[in-house]
Amino acid sequence: MISLLSWPMRALGCLLYFIWLLLRSNIAVAWDIVTPRSNMSAGIARLPLRCRSDLEITMLANMISLTPGTLTLSVSNDPPELYVHGMYAPDVDEFRAQLYELETRMLIGMRRYGDVGELPAEMRGRMGGGS
Template sequence: MRKQFLMNIMLSLIWVALTGALSVVNFLFGFALSFLIMWIISTSQTNRKYFRVIPNIISFVFYFLYELIKANIHVAYDVITPTFYMKPGIVCVPLDVETDLEITLLANIISLTPGTLSLDVSNDKKVLYVHAMYIKDKEEFIKDIKNGFERRLLEIMR
């Protein structure tokens, strides 16, 4: 997979050199074009994982940005209004992620969004303790994390 990514970057740089326009938009277009060409000419099933992971990473980045903006607006609204709408609490989120890297990435992504903070992981690595500023329904909060960040992270990592 690393070899395909480096090939994609190299082809993107060749595209930029051939067009003579050094810009982010041109590089991204070259990346997308070379990705498409590599996908069309790939014959081996072992090379197919790269063509599944890259779209998942892009989707994950956009989902994270959406959640980040949404959480920032929610916290900012609560700060500027005279009434506090906070209902803080600590929630035990059961984990489907298993490796230390997956747990660390999930915990950091949760902590990066305003209003939530990963506190601890259980000793058996099956539960993540999360403090949240806005908990209306614990089950809904857990479902949002599992169907949002955790599911998308697992699509990338496995």
């Protein structure tokens, strides 16, 4: 279990990761705009969540929508899940894995002790494990 004392550092790590995502996705979208060929391959992913509270669900949905090239289409609290559109999502499982990485880092940064939990049962087989 991660110490309560590490909470501010975990929150900072989440923020830095999100800034990195923003920079990377801004560059990808800008490059696609200024070059003659489009690299877009849109997809929609259903994302069952490990988020437990409305705050966590809202925070994740907003982080996804703020990132260029992604948009939260639908939010559900019971069961907690999102539908997410990605401009660059030719492989939906890979896109879902990237979204789970964002969820994991956000939960580690937001939760007092950094407990994330396992992936939802229906996703464990597809994604290759828990944590």
